[in-house]
Amino acid sequence: MGPLQNLEQWDDFVGQRYKPNKDQEEFRKYDDTTPAGVREFYRLNHTHQTVDFVRAKKQQYLAKQRGKMNIWEALDYLNTLVDESDPDTDLSQIEHNLQTAEAIRRDGHPEWFVLAGFIHDLGKLLCLYGEPQWAVVGDTFPVGCAYSDKIVFHEFFRDNPDSNVPQYRTRLGIYEEGCGLDKVDLSWGHDEYLYHVVKDYLPEPALYMIRYHSFYPGHREGAYDYLLNEHDREMFEWVRKFNPYDLYSKGAERPKLEQLRPYYADLVSRYFPDPISW
């Protein structure tokens, strides 16, 4: 549990913020209209995502010692993360992944792109491992350097202990100009975790979609461009292609997993061994 009613409340908030055709004026108004739980969620996220925290989580999870599961077992497990507050109207986790994938498939994109959609939020398993919401979802941002004012609820960084570390307060902080995002620690969450679980199995553009889909300050606001290298900039085109499917594929109609299962079973089996380490 946490301040969000469920993890999707963060996704919905981002979708509202980046609603197509929204003017700049409206964009800034999120401040007054945001539900108290979402504000509190960002306050916790911005206060506690420090350099030390991110490094500790990487230590804890990147060795992938939580056990072995295949992609389907992971999806089923993620689906046990039900939303207590509104079980009828909200889509289950598996359905959000499926709707994202189906929207990508309808537009005729390559199958690895569809597959990226199908698994992109599996990192939310972190919640079932007992991680608080603020360490699972939320717009991600680099730690160890100055916080961009493009980050939503930027003012909450005031209470982050890293704000008192002079080395972390400069534009580049602990990084070098153009060092490439692979060398940058982003705030910890479901993107980075899943990237490490699947990195040996998918083509690079799919890995960028998975690893950076919540990095809205970067792929939507153009912040931190000075940390990116040329390759990141090229790959970010794919992240931007992916983003609308994640935000706007929610349909009223619930996807029928049983009908779609043969297609996805085949797709998954062509890219992933069974099981993989989590």
Ligand SMILES: [Fe+2]
């Ligand atoms: Fe996500």
Ligand SMILES: [Fe+2]
């Ligand atoms: Fe998503």
